[in-house]
Amino acid sequence: MLKLKNITVAYKDKKVLDELSFYAEKGEIIGVVAPNGTGKTTLFHVMANFIKPKSGEVIFNGKHKYTTEKAELSIRKHLSTFPDQSDLFNELSGVDHLKLYGNMWKGSTKHIQEIIDYLQMNDYVKRKVGTYSLGMRQRLCFAMMVAADTSIMLMDEVMNGLDVSNVELISQRLLQMKKEQKLIFVASHLLENLDLYADRVIFLKDGTIIHEQRLHEKSGLYIKIELKPEQYKTLKHKENLPKEHVYIADHLFCMPLDHLSYTEQTNWLQTLLYYMDKEITIGPLGTVEHYEKYYLDKE
Numbered sequence: 001m002l003k004l005k006n007i008t009v010a011y012k013d014k015k016v017l018d019e020l021s022f023y024a025e026k027g028e029i030i031g032v033v034a035p036n037g038t039g040k041t042t043l044f045h046v047m048a049n050f051i052k053p054k055s056g057e058v059i060f061n062g063k064h065k066y067t068t069e070k071a072e073l074s075i076r077k078h079l080s081t082f083p084d085q086s087d088l089f090n091e092l093s094g095v096d097h098l099k100l101y102g103n104m105w106k107g108s109t110k111h112i113q114e115i116i117d118y119l120q121m122n123d124y125v126k127r128k129v130g131t132y133s134l135g136m137r138q139r140l141c142f143a144m145m146v147a148a149d150t151s152i153m154l155m156d157e158v159m160n161g162l163d164v165s166n167v168e169l170i171s172q173r174l175l176q177m178k179k180e181q182k183l184i185f186v187a188s189h190l191l192e193n194l195d196l197y198a199d200r201v202i203f204l205k206d207g208t209i210i211h212e213q214r215l216h217e218k219s220g221l222y223i224k225i226e227l228k229p230e231q232y233k234t235l236k237h238k239e240n241l242p243k244e245h246v247y248i249a250d251h252l253f254c255m256p257l258d259h260l261s262y263t264e265q266t267n268w269l270q271t272l273l274y275y276m277d278k279e280i281t282i283g284p285l286g287t288v289e290h291y292e293k294y295y296l297d298k299e
Contacts, residue, residue, distance in 0.1 A: 001026045001183055002047070002152060007056035008207075009042055016042045017053070018207030024185075026151065029178050031194040031201035032187040033287065035295055039204045040187045044154045047185070048081045060152075080105055080148040082155040085137045090130030094121060094140050097129065098147045105148035115146050119169060134161040142170055146177070153177075153184045159193060171197050191287040201287050203294050210294060219284040222246070222254040223268060226278050239271065246285075249292040254285065 002024045009017040016039050024030055034040050045051040047058055049066045059065055060079075066072050080101075088097065095112070102109040116125050119139055129137065138161045145153055159167050167190065174197050177184060188194055194201055195215060203211040227235065229250050235241070246254040255268055272280055285293075 001061060003059040003062075004047070005057050005059060007043075007046055007058070008054045009046060009051060010054050015207045017046065019056070020208050021056075022202070022209065024183055026183050027178055027181045028199045029174060029184045029186060029197055031198040031287065032185055032204065033191065033194070033201055033291055034204035039207060041156055043204070044081065044156055044185065044187070048079065048154055049075075050081075077105065078150050079152040079154070080145055080150040082153075082158055083141045083144055085134075085141060088129050088137060088140070091128055093128055094125035094132070094136075094143070097140060097144055098125075101144040102147040102149075105150050109147075111149070112147060115143050118173065119143050119146075135163060135166060138162055139166060139170075142173075146173065151182060153182060155184065156187045157189065158186055159188050159190045167193060191291055194287045198287075201290070203290060205294060211290060213287065213290055221257045221282055221284060223257065223265075223272065224252060224254050224281045224283065224289075225272050225275060226251055227253045227275065231275065235271075246293065248289055249296040252289065252292070254289070257282070 004020060004022040007017050007020045008015060020043070032040050032043065042051060046053050049058070049072055057065055060075055064071060064075055066075065095116075098112045098115065099109045102112055116122055119142070121136075121139060121143065124132065124136055125140075129140065132140065138159075142155075142158055145155065158170065162170065171193060174184060174186070178197070178199075186194065186198065198215055201213040201215065202209050203213070227247075232247050232253055235253070242256070242259055244256045244259050246252075246256075248254065255272075257265055260268065269280070272278075
C-alpha cells in the first residue's frame with residue numbers, strides 16, 4: 001500500500017535519511033522510534049510530500065507517486081497528517097475543527113458526534129479552542145484525524161500531554177481503526193504504550209532503519225533482572241554467560257531462554273535468586289528495552 005524506495009534526505013553534508021526503504025500494508029499500525037532530531041518527523045514529512053527527498057520515491061498502491069500536482073491531490077484524498085496544536089484556530093470551536101476535517105477528507109460530518117461521544121469531549125467541544133488545556137487540544141487533534149477517516153494516517157507524538165485515561169482511550173480507538181484496515185504510523189515517546197497496539201516498531205539511526213520489532217510474532221523469551229554494573233561484572237566473572245545474553249544500558253541483564261535447556265533455565269533462575277532484592281521477570285524484549293539497547297548503550 002505504501003512503499004519507500006531508497007529515500008535520502010540531506011541538509012548540507014548531513015544525511016537525515018540515507019537510502020531508506022520500507023514497505024507497509026493496510027491494516028497495520030507501525031510505531032516509529034528514535035531520539036529527537038534523528039529523522040522521525042523528516043520521514044513523516046517525506047511520506048506527506050512536505051519535504052522532497054534528495055533521491056528515492058514514495059509509492060502508493062503500487063503506482064501512485066508525487067510526480068505531478070494532480071497526482072499529489074489524488075494521494076492527499078487518502079492521506080492525513082496529525083495537526084500541530086499551533087495550527088488550531090483559537091476562535092473556532094472543537095466542533096468547527098472536526099467538521100472542517102470531515103468535509104475536507106471524508107466529505108461528510110455525520111460521523112462527528114460519534115467521535116465526540118467516544119473521546120468524551122461533549123463538555124467542551126463547543127467552546128472556542130483558545131480556552132482548551134493542552135490535553136483537550138491534543139485530544140481534538142486526534143479527533144480531527146478520526147474525522148478525516150483517511151486510509152493512511154501519519155501521527156507524530158499523538159499521545160503528547162495526555163493523561164493515562166486518555167492514552168488508553170486513544171489506544172483503543174487506534175486498534176479499532178486498524179480493524180477498519182487503516183494504515184497508521186505512530187511516533188510516540190510512550191514506548192511501552194506502543195507495545196499494546198502496534199504491529200511493528202521501526203527504530204531509526206544514522207538515517208536508516210536499524211531494527212524492526214514485530215510485536216505479534218513469536219519472539220524469544222528472556223529472564224530479565226536489574227543489575228548494577230558492578231553486579232553484572234561479578235556475575236560475568238563467576239559464570240559462563242552465553243554469548244546471546246544482553247546487558248542493556250548499564251542496568252538490565254537479559255538471559256535468553258531459547259538457547260537453554262530446561263535444566264539450564266532452572267539453574268539460571270536459582271543463580272539470579274541470589275539478588276533477592278531485585279525483581280525477576282520473564283518475557284520478550286519490548287520497545288523500551290530495544291530503545292535502550294540501540295540508543296543508550298555505550299558504543
